[in-house]
Amino acid sequence: MRLLYFHQHFATPRGATGTRSYEFARALIARGHQVTVVCGAHAHGGLELPHDAARGWRRGDVDGIDVISLPLTYANRDSLLRRGWTFLRFALRSVRLALQLDYDLVFATSTPITAVIPGLAARWFRGKPFVFEVRDLWPELPRALGLRNPFVLGGMSLLEFLGYRCADACVGLSPGIVEGIRARADERLPVAMIPNGCDLEVFHPAKRARLALPGIGPQDFVAGFTGAHGVANGLDALLDVAAELKRRGDTRVKLAFVGDGKEKERLAALAAERGLSNCLFYAPVPKAELGAITASLDCGLMVLKDVPAFYRGTSPNKFFDYLAAGIPVVNNYPGWLAGLIREHECGIVVPPGDTATFADALQRLAADPAACRVMGAAARALGEKEFARPLLAARFVDTIETVAHQHHA
Secondary structure (H helix, E strand, O other): OEEEEEOOOOOOOOOOOOOHHHHHHHHHHHOOOEEEEEEEEEOOOOOOOOEEOOOOEEEEEEOOEEEEEEEEEEOOOOOHHHHHHHHHHHHHHHHHHHHHOOOOEEEEEOOOHHHHHHHHHHHHHHOOOEEEEEOOOOOHHHHHOOOOOHHHHHHHHHHHHHHHHHOOEEEEOOHHHHHHHHHHOOOOOOEEEOOOOEOOOOOOHHHOOOOOOOOOOOOOEEEEEEOOOOHHHOOHHHHHHHHHHHHOOOOOEEEEEEOOOOOHHHHHHHHHHOOOOOEEEEOOOOHHHHHHHHHOOOEEEEOOOOOHHHHOOOOOHHHHHHHHHOOOEEEOOOOHHHHHHHHHOOEEEOOOOOHHHHHHHHHHHHOOHHHHHHHHHHHHHHHHHHOEHHHHHHHHHHHHHHHHHHHHO
């Protein structure tokens, strides 16, 4: 089977962002399928492809995956208008490829929601089977984060509805996303729940070592946040925790921010203004390096804004990285991840907005290395049992093959 895979933010392990699509494409190839990925140009994608001047894109083989990278740059720190324009341009150029290339099945993954457009074109104009993967619920999350433009929200809602109604199957990354799909889709639509997963070799407890990061001492207890520094992450809450620790006279607990995003410069400036020397900011690193850094943290921070749509509607890569690395997780919002942490005793859940309890949790872990080791071992066990990447990749390939078989039949 030849599969055409649209993912605007595709990245490889040489990049500094999530590699779900890379891993799934590799799993398809291992089953004997051919995969062409169409993506944009992301600063942290880790792609180095030959330039095709005649077509105006870059194209090449990446570990057996045929990758077409369109010259459409994207960064989380871009303005909303610029990001929206980049999303729309990518979708329109992708439609052209969906109408021209030779393939048997089309797969499109959001975000953004405009990723559904080439899938719809393939379905409507060429009769190709279409599988739509939903990483965030649109327009629910943008609305919850303050977007009020009725035309933009209406457009998102229409694309979401068409995607659910026209796809041959959908993939949701969390229980809440699956529920959201089922609420708007035909009841007969197959919906698979395939969350983000654990890269158990890249993130491994055996990689734990002394953190070679500026500002970290050998006696420090380091709580790390590794991921996008965006509005949705609500990282001001961590600055408040740092301020509370400073007020208590705690100089041992350090908060390490590793990654990039629209909010990073503001957060770093605000931390400096507040004299929060216990907040340390680091540039994003390739995934291979991030594995060793994560395993060397004393705990991982799972933080989001207190938005009910997030409670069951997200599947953050960093959470699964923490599990694989075998470190405790401190989480500040309710929902399915909080339930996993409590059930498997692999970290501490604190109420949203409760700065003092968050600080208590970090100090409790810092004072009890044995408890950290037990929680870390439980985190790793959970990752191995339920979220191993090969397990989830096999589920993904089974879903794709089932749709292709039913269409052919």
